[in-house]
Amino acid sequence: MLARCRSISKVATQIPGFDGVLEGGLPRGRTTLVSGGPGSGKTVLGLEFLCRGAAAGEPGVFVTFEEGAEAIRRNAMSMGWNLPALEKAGKVAIIEARFGAEEVLSGEFDILGLLAIVGGHAKRIGAKRVVMDALDVLLRVFGDRRRERTELYRLHDWLINRKLTSVLSVKAQREGDMEAQYEFLEFMADCVIRLDHRVVGQVATRRFRVIKYRGSGFGTNEYPYVIGHHGLVLIPVSKTELTHQPLGPKIRSGLAGLDAMLDGGYRRASCILIAGSSGTGKTTLATTFAQAACQRGEKVLYLSFEESQEALIGGMLSAGIDLRPAIRSRRLMVQTALPEALGADGHLIRALGAIDAFKPNHLIVDAISACVRMGSQQAAFDYLMRLVGVVKERGITCVLTNQSSGLLGADEELSGIGFSSVVDAVIQLHFVEADQQIDRQILVIKSRGSAHSNRREPFVITDQGIRFTSNPEPPSVQAGQAGRKDGGR
Amino acid sequence: MSQPPRAKRSPGKGQRGHYVLRLFTAGDGSNSKQAMVNLRRLCREHLSGRCTIEVVDVARDFQAAVRDNILVTPALILIAPRPRVMILGTLGDLQKVLVALRLPGREA
Numbered sequence: 365m366l367a368r369c370r371s372i373s374k375v376a377t378q379i380p381g382f383d384g385v386l387e388g389g390l391p392r393g394r395t396t397l398v399s400g401g402p403g404s405g406k407t408v409l410g411l412e413f414l415c416r417g418a419a420a421g422e423p424g425v426f427v428t429f430e431e432g433a434e435a436i437r438r439n440a441m442s443m444g445w446n447l448p449a450l451e452k453a454g455k456v457a458i459i460e461a462r463f464g465a466e467e468v469l470s471g472e473f474d475i476l477g478l479l480a481i482v483g484g485h486a487k488r489i490g491a492k493r494v495v496m497d498a499l500d501v502l503l504r505v506f507g508d509r510r511r512e513r514t515e516l517y518r519l520h521d522w523l524i525n526r527k528l529t530s531v532l533s534v535k536a537q538r539e540g541d542m543e544a545q546y547e548f549l550e551f552m553a554d555c556v557i558r559l560d561h562r563v564v565g566q567v568a569t570r571r572f573r574v575i576k577y578r579g580s581g582f583g584t585n586e587y588p589y590v591i592g593h594h595g596l597v598l599i600p601v602s603k604t605e606l607t608h609q610p611l612g613p614k615i616r617s618g619l620a621g622l623d624a625m626l627d628g629g630y631r632r633a634s635c636i637l638i639a640g641s642s643g644t645g646k647t648t649l650a651t652t653f654a655q656a657a658c659q660r661g662e663k664v665l666y667l668s669f670e671e672s673q674e675a676l677i678g679g680m681l682s683a684g685i686d687l688r689p690a691i692r693s694r695r696l697m698v699q700t701a702l703p704e705a706l707g708a709d710g711h712l713i714r715a716l717g718a719i720d721a722f723k724p725n726h727l728i729v730d731a732i733s734a735c736v737r738m739g740s741q742q743a744a745f746d747y748l749m750r751l752v753g754v755v756k757e758r759g760i761t762c763v764l765t766n767q768s769s770g771l772l773g774a775d776e777e778l779s780g781i782g783f784s785s786v787v788d789a790v791i792q793l794h795f796v797e798a799d800q801q802i803d804r805q806i807l808v809i810k811s812r813g814s815a816h817s818n819r820r821e822p823f824v825i826t827d828q829g830i831r832f833t834s835n836p837e838p839p840s841v842q843a844g845q846a847g848r849k850d851g852g853r
Numbered sequence: 854m855s856q857p858p859r860a861k862r863s864p865g866k867g868q869r870g871h872y873v874l875r876l877f878t879a880g881d882g883s884n885s886k887q888a889m890v891n892l893r894r895l896c897r898e899h900l901s902g903r904c905t906i907e908v909v910d911v912a913r914d915f916q917a918a919v920r921d922n923i924l925v926t927p928a929l930i931l932i933a934p935r936p937r938v939m940i941l942g943t944l945g946d947l948q949k950v951l952v953a954l955r956l957p958g959r960e961a
Contacts, residue, residue: 461922461924462922463924464922464939466938466939467939467940467941468938468939468940468941468949468950468953469940469941469942470940470941470942470943470944470945470946470949470950470953471884471887471888471891471942471943471944471945471946472884472887472942472943472945473884473925473926473927473928473941473942473943474879474882474884474925474926475924475925475926476879476880476882476885476911476912476925476926477877477879477911477918477923477924477925477926477928478924478925479879480879480911480912480915480918480923480926481911481915481918481919481923481924483915484915484916484918484919485915502924505925505941
């Protein structure tokens with residue numbers, strides 16, 4: 365109990381998502397070890413920690429053992445961090461600590477020279493943070509493990525005595541290497557973070573994992589992150605608690621007939637799946653809802669994985685749905701993306717960015733079947749679970765379209781996707797062959813927390829939108845339990 | 854690469870065969886003390902009367918360490934004659950140091 369109460373002081377990194385996993389940030393006045401392979405973002409993480417610190421009133425020293433100071437400045441500039449300006453303002457100092465090739469070694473030596481330089485600069489700018497990038501390169505000069513260890517302890521003590529919050533990065537080719545080579549470094553540091561960069565199914569993914577955090581709890585999973593235009597972004601996932609908002613009141617679907625079948629409409633903040641084979645009218649049904657919502661003054665974010673914005677507008681115009689006024693009035697935002705263009709993590713970051721910026725009332729994803737092209741079935745599943753998780757937390761209604769092959773029943777298709785548990789309502793669109801023609805039918809398979817009709821209703825898509833050719837009845841008392849059982853009556 | 858003149862006792866500067874050595878130390882660490890002892894002996898035995906030693910304590914003058922890119926101490930820089938050479942460590946291996954300083958070793 366006592367141990368839990370004496371929580372350690374932390375420094376927020378302010379890197380999106382990181383502080384959540386680190387339960388507040390990095391240990392203040394202590395050392396954090398970051399290891400990772402080439403391209404995993406160690407340098408970016410260090411730079412971001414310093415630049416965000418400088419902006420928050422904590423100056424910092426960046427020591428680079430491998431890259432030149434100019435390369436570091438360019439690297440930072442590409443992320444939008446102006447190091448020369450921060451250096452001029454005395455908020456950041458960059459120390460290029462590289463050995464020449466021609467030095468002769470004779471007898472014992474120590475890193476007191478380096479510490480004098482770092483100490484001098486730290487004092488000059490009043491540094492609170494220190495980043496040492498590619499520390500392994502410094503260690504290499506010592507040649508043997510015992511001396512490496514001695515100097516690392518010296519460095520560690522020096523940093524701790526000056527109460528500097530430090531990030532030390534080392535290269536690790538593989539996990540195994542890391543353990544053998546820098547085991548004592550992991551033992552010494554108060555917080556150990558591993559960055560992993562791998563390619564799965566031709567899609568690069570990066571994972572962040574906290575190995576240890578002395579005196580603090582932390583998220584123990586692997587967390588995907590991306591290197592964005594302004595630094596690292598970690599995807600908030602796998603929270604222990606489900607904090608979904610309860611389903612809200614009914615909102616109109618844009619079709620009186622469907623509202624009747626759903627006993628008043630969709631539930632706000634629910635997740636609605638519209639399934640059907642190609643050409644059954646899934647997009648038309650989804651945009652009908654979007655248009656109705658925008659006309660009520662609500663905001664809709666439309667993620668289109670199959671069509672460009674122009675193609676979507678054009679296609680819907682022919683069905684009598686004009687999306688242009690909603691786009692002009694900034695109530696409808698269409699974000700298009702080619703599924704293959706980014707990894708699932710990249711897509712998620714992009715979608716979450718749009719949600720944060722636009723703050724929609726409703727989200728439409730058209731179509732989730734295309735998400736498999738982000739890499740794999742698993743990638744698509746992760747993407748959708750996280751996306752739906754976030755929108756449910758925020759009370760955003762979510763409409764997903766799914767192109768089903770039409771060969772399987774809806775239930776099987778759904779379990780194939782594997783996330784029927786987060787879907788609150790399922791609407792199935794069908795083609796049915798009749799005499800000399802093909803007709804469309806709509807069926808509500810499931811509608812959580814609401815009665816619904818158990819009947820298939822015929823509809824047509826006209827140049828003035830979807831029109832029911834029957835007059836759907838409100839659900840009977842028995843309906844809403846199980847359509848099939850009541851089907852024979 | 855030009856160094857600001859800091860040598861105070863260099864009567865023979867510019868003279869042919871005269872050595873200017875700059876030793877970087879850090880406070881009174883044992884490695885630094887050892888390097889001082891070894892360097893004095895080397896000068897006495899191999900450069901008698903034709904060498905100037907400059908000692909810079911990086912703990913007091915970190916800018917000097919910045920100027921010469923001194924990451925580890927002790928470190929010895931041969932300033933003159935050119936080309937410049939840097940030797941890291943306590944200078945414990947006399948033969949190695951002599952070779953680096955382009956000095957002939959004593960006959961066995």
